[in-house]
Amino acid sequence: MYIGELSKKSGASRKAIYLYEQMGLIPKPTRKGSYRVYADVAIHQIQTIRCAQTLGFKLKELVEALASNNSAPRSSMALMLEQIELKRSALHSQIETAQAQLLLLNQLEHELLHSPELMNCELPVDSSPKGKL
Numbered sequence: 001m002y003i004g005e006l007s008k009k010s011g012a013s014r015k016a017i018y019l020y021e022q023m024g025l026i027p028k029p030t031r032k033g034s035y036r037v038y039a040d041v042a043i044h045q046i047q048t049i050r051c052a053q054t055l056g057f058k059l060k061e062l063v064e065a066l067a068s069n070n071s072a073p074r075s076s077m078a079l080m081l082e083q084i085e086l087k088r089s090a091l092h093s094q095i096e097t098a099q100a101q102l103l104l105l106n107q108l109e110h111e112l113l114h115s116p117e118l119m120n121c122e123l124p125v126d127s128s129p130k131g132k133l
Contacts, residue, residue, distance in 0.1 A: 006038045010046035017046065023059060025049055025066045056087060 007014050020026045026045045029036040045066070052062055065079035 001038050001040070003036055003038065006042055006046070009043045010050070012046045012050060019059075020046065020049060023063055025059065025062060056091075057083065061087075 001009070003014050003017055006017060012020070017026070021028060026042050029038045029042070031037065049062060049066065053059070061083055065076055065083050
């Protein structure tokens, strides 16, 4: 199929498809004269890339795993699973940080409501001015 059809079927713009090609995320298409001709599998590959992007993956993170997809699907799967685990760990860390911040906000709110004169914020305070005064 030509790039226009691939774009419609995959939901990716032509520019994105060219980028995926350049980065090695999808295989280089065959040529029919000056036209690129893509295999049907490119639709699924692009949909996988777009799905991963919506889950927070950067294209650079996908390059290693998906670039090997054409030659060694099993090693590609292992690399992708590794990337998923790294992303999952990062999200858990962000959740823990956010939960700790919520706890501190709740404590500060409680102190403000019950003893505003005794307010004690345990966060380090940077006294340097920010921006222009």
